[in-house]
Amino acid sequence: MGRTLAEKVWDAHVVRSAPGEPDLLYIDLHLVHEVTSPQAFDGLRAAGRSVRRPDLTLATEDHNVPTIDIDKPIADPVSRAQVEALRRNAAEFGVPIHSLGSQDQGIVHVVGPQLGLTQPGMTIVCGDSHTSTHGAFGALAFGIGTSEVEHVLATQTLPLKPFRTMAITVNGVLPDGVTAKDLILTVIARIGTGGGQGYVLEYRGEAIRALSMEARMTICNMSIEAGARAGMIAPDETTFAYIEGRPKAPTGADWAQAVASWRTLVTDDDAEFDAEVVIDASELTPFVTWGTNPGQGVPLAGAVPGPEEFADPVEQEAARKALAYMGLAAGTPMREIAVDTVFLGSCTNGRIEDLRAAAEILRGRRVAEGVRMLVVPGSVRVRLAAMAEGLDRVFLEAGAEWREAGCSMCLGMNPDTLKPQERSASTSNRNFEGRQGPGGRTHLVSPQVAAATAVRGTLSSPADLAPVA
Amino acid sequence: MEQFTVHTGTAVPLRASNVDTDQIIPAKYLKRITRHGYEDALFAAWRSDPGFVLNDPARAGASILVAGPDFGTGSSREHAVWALQDHGFRVVISSRFADIFRGNSGKGGLLTALVAQEVVEQLWAATEADPALPVTVDLVARTVAFGDVAAPFEIDDYVRWRLLEGLDDIGITLQSAGLIADFEARRPTFAPRTA
Ligand code: SF4
Numbered sequence: 001m002g003r004t005l006a007e008k009v010w011d012a013h014v015v016r017s018a019p020g021e022p023d024l025l026y027i028d029l030h031l032v033h034e035v036t037s038p039q040a041f042d043g044l045r046a047a048g049r050s051v052r053r054p055d056l057t058l059a060t061e062d063h064n065v066p067t068i069d070i071d072k073p074i075a076d077p078v079s080r081a082q083v084e085a086l087r088r089n090a091a092e093f094g095v096p097i098h099s100l101g102s103q104d105q106g107i108v109h110v111v112g113p114q115l116g117l118t119q120p121g122m123t124i125v126c127g128d129s130h131t132s133t134h135g136a137f138g139a140l141a142f143g144i145g146t147s148e149v150e151h152v153l154a155t156q157t158l159p160l161k162p163f164r165t166m167a168i169t170v171n172g173v174l175p176d177g178v179t180a181k182d183l184i185l186t187v188i189a190r191i192g193t194g195g196g197q198g199y200v201l202e203y204r205g206e207a208i209r210a211l212s213m214e215a216r217m218t219i220c221n222m223s224i225e226a227g228a229r230a231g232m233i234a235p236d237e238t239t240f241a242y243i244e245g246r247p248k249a250p251t252g253a254d255w256a257q258a259v260a261s262w263r264t265l266v267t268d269d270d271a272e273f274d275a276e277v278v279i280d281a282s283e284l285t286p287f288v289t290w291g292t293n294p295g296q297g298v299p300l301a302g303a304v305p306g307p308e309e310f311a312d313p314v315e316q317e318a319a320r321k322a323l324a325y326m327g328l329a330a331g332t333p334m335r336e337i338a339v340d341t342v343f344l345g346s347c348t349n350g351r352i353e354d355l356r357a358a359a360e361i362l363r364g365r366r367v368a369e370g371v372r373m374l375v376v377p378g379s380v381r382v383r384l385a386a387m388a389e390g391l392d393r394v395f396l397e398a399g400a401e402w403r404e405a406g407c408s409m410c411l412g413m414n415p416d417t418l419k420p421q422e423r424s425a426s427t428s429n430r431n432f433e434g435r436q437g438p439g440g441r442t443h444l445v446s447p448q449v450a451a452a453t454a455v456r457g458t459l460s461s462p463a464d465l466a467p468v469a
Numbered sequence: 470m471e472q473f474t475v476h477t478g479t480a481v482p483l484r485a486s487n488v489d490t491d492q493i494i495p496a497k498y499l500k501r502i503t504r505h506g507y508e509d510a511l512f513a514a515w516r517s518d519p520g521f522v523l524n525d526p527a528r529a530g531a532s533i534l535v536a537g538p539d540f541g542t543g544s545s546r547e548h549a550v551w552a553l554q555d556h557g558f559r560v561v562i563s564s565r566f567a568d569i570f571r572g573n574s575g576k577g578g579l580l581t582a583l584v585a586q587e588v589v590e591q592l593w594a595a596t597e598a599d600p601a602l603p604v605t606v607d608l609v610a611r612t613v614a615f616g617d618v619a620a621p622f623e624i625d626d627y628v629r630w631r632l633l634e635g636l637d638d639i640g641i642t643l644q645s646a647g648l649i650a651d652f653e654a655r656r657p658t659f660a661p662r663t664a
Contacts, residue, residue: 015645015648015649015652016645016648020626020627021627022627024642024645024648024649026649026652026653026656028656028660028661029661029663035499035500035546036499036545036546036547038502039502039503039504039547042502042504043504047639049639052649054663054664055662055663055664056662056663057663058663063499064500076500078500078501079500081500081502082500082502085502096663096664116661117661117663119660122660127545127547128545129543129544129545129569143545143569144545144569144572145545145546145547145550145569145573145576146547146548146573147547147576147577147638148572148573148576150639151638151639151642154639154642154643155639155642155643155646155649156649156653157642157645157649159638159641159642161625161627193487193539193542194538194539194542194565194567197565197567197568198568227539227542227567227568229568229569248661248662248663249661250659250661254658254659255659257657257658257659258657258659261657261659293487293489293542314486314537314538317486318486318487411496412496412497413496413497413499413500430491430543430544432489432491432492432543433491433492433514434491434495434514435491438495438514
């Protein structure tokens with residue numbers, strides 16, 4: 001019987017396998033950041049162990065770095081201690097690091113692909129659940145906990161049980177104005193935040209093939225919000241074109257050999273998935289969340305649902321709690337929900353295409369009175385590219401704030417947070433209670449919806465905007 | 470790692486589903502760089518509510534948490550496990566766990582016992598009626614027992630073995646150092662390096 005993409009990548013990395021035991025899997029790339037690594041390095045030190053392959057390990061500073069005044073010392077002493085611990089650990093254990101101020105600093109999941117380190121067929125891990133982003137290249141990439149970080153540092157392997165596989169087949173063509181973010185929010189609402197549990201999702205079908213690499217990353221990024229371990233997309237010409245010429249991409253004879261090998265990374269026709277979901281892209285519309293988990297979403301054209309609309313009593317109760325937390329009444333049209341803040345950024349939607357899409361909508365328009373819009377590029381290179389295209393001017397002229405690179409308001413660990421009861425439209429990936437600051441209320445949206453919402457002040461799509469005079 | 474065989478303690482009924490790791494430990498506590506001392510961080514936002522079950526003096530010293538389905542979803546932060554352990558929990562019982570949380574728990578020595586939702590409901594009712602009710606979690610027999618109920622729970626065989634033996638993963642893997650070196654010799658030359 002044939003094998004799925006995920007199974008092929010898995011099989012190619014098994015170091016040791018024995019009945020009744022997890023497989024020992026080799027890890028090709030280990031990304032490290034300041035939040036989930038200090039205890040792992042501490043563990044190594046305590047046991048007198050070293051990092052087995054510093055040359056397959058890369059550290060960046062992202063989660064709690066500030067996005068203004070980055071030339072000054074980090075003001076928050078705890079954040080500073082964490083960043084300084086990472087720098088000390090990287091130096092002590094010989095791990096390469098891209099620190100604040102470096103051209104290659106940025107969100108770990110933006111930096112890997114941008115350097116060309118993320119390649120098809122690799123196993124990639126990081127102490128961060130959105131490591132699933134890298135699956136867009138046909139890599140098996142997943143988040144791990146701090147004990148596992150320590151394990152990979154010490155051994156470059158992980159003991160793991162094989163994942164189950166689920167195909168998410170998206171047929172047809174996405175209508176104009178419907179983005180990868182709308183697609184993945186729809187998928188999560190359809191299968192639920194636990195629907196992908198234990199699975200690697202493989203996104204396939206005509207609509208997926210038509211997506212750019214950055215859009216594919218948006219989709220794979222949020223696989224974790226459906227509970228999945230990883231998301232993958234088979235590599236194709238779009239993938240190879242994106243990688244070619246990047247600093248860490250293979251060159252010369254290696255390039256030809258690599259591409260030949262990557263072309264084999266497709267699910268065989270006779271392979272069987274453990275589960276399959278089929279979606280018709282042509283039926284999709286802009287999609288936003290109303291609640292406090294990423295599965296609580298509706299079309300932007302819809303209304304806030306009432307708890308009684310859910311059959312499952314557990315979901316009913318969750319809806320009741322979410323409505324209370326979000327300060328929303330059932331039946332309110334989504335388009336009438338007013339926001340205080342718009343956040344454009346994160347490893348979901350902080351890449352250059354996202355900034356371009358939002359800038360195109362903001363060009364010649366203004367952010368509504370009383371609305372604060374933060375634009376935070378996912379990496380320094382994204383920031384520089386945007387500035388080279390003049391996108392920073394577009395954002396500033398529209399009245400938005402143009403920041404330095406980092407995770408920023410995706411999670412409340414740095415100075416960029418919502419105040420209690422403040423409401424945001426956010427291009428990030430999690431609308432959990434307090435995620436963007438204690439008491440903050442988050443609606444997850446696409447970059448296009450974020451920009452249109454900034455202009456109108458209520459959740460909106462570009463189609464709702466008056467033409468630029 | 471501490472061995473786990475049979476544990477008897479009192480239980481805290483947490484009537485909530487989808488308890489994500491941001492609720493178990495809010496992000497601001499992740500800035501600490503130590504491995505212990507997170508007891509104050511556990512359910513920090515909810516604990517500001519005096520009516521929250523963990524604030525009930527009758528629950529002091531409880532070591533078993535009984536939660537609704539989809540416990541531990543969201544961020545992969547292992548601090549969620551440390552916070553539960555620092556607070557004194559040795560077992561979490563639920564009818565569905567998020568994968569990463571479950572993996573982290575096994576590694577850290579926190580037992581996650583997967584039971585049918587009706588067992589969760591029974592435990593909720595029983596421990597709400599009597600906070601001092603002893604609950605016994607037997608990893609050898611894979612059962613949860615309380616009052617006159619004894620229910621089976623599910624746990625991965627390998628995780629169970631490690632918990633029973635109190636074994637550390639890295640030590641186990643390093644016994645295969647030779648195989649890892651052999652694998653490295655076979656890796657394709659085009660595979661990227663960070664330095
Ligand atoms: S942008 Fe958000 S989701 Fe992505 S790595 Fe940073 S904190 Fe995590």
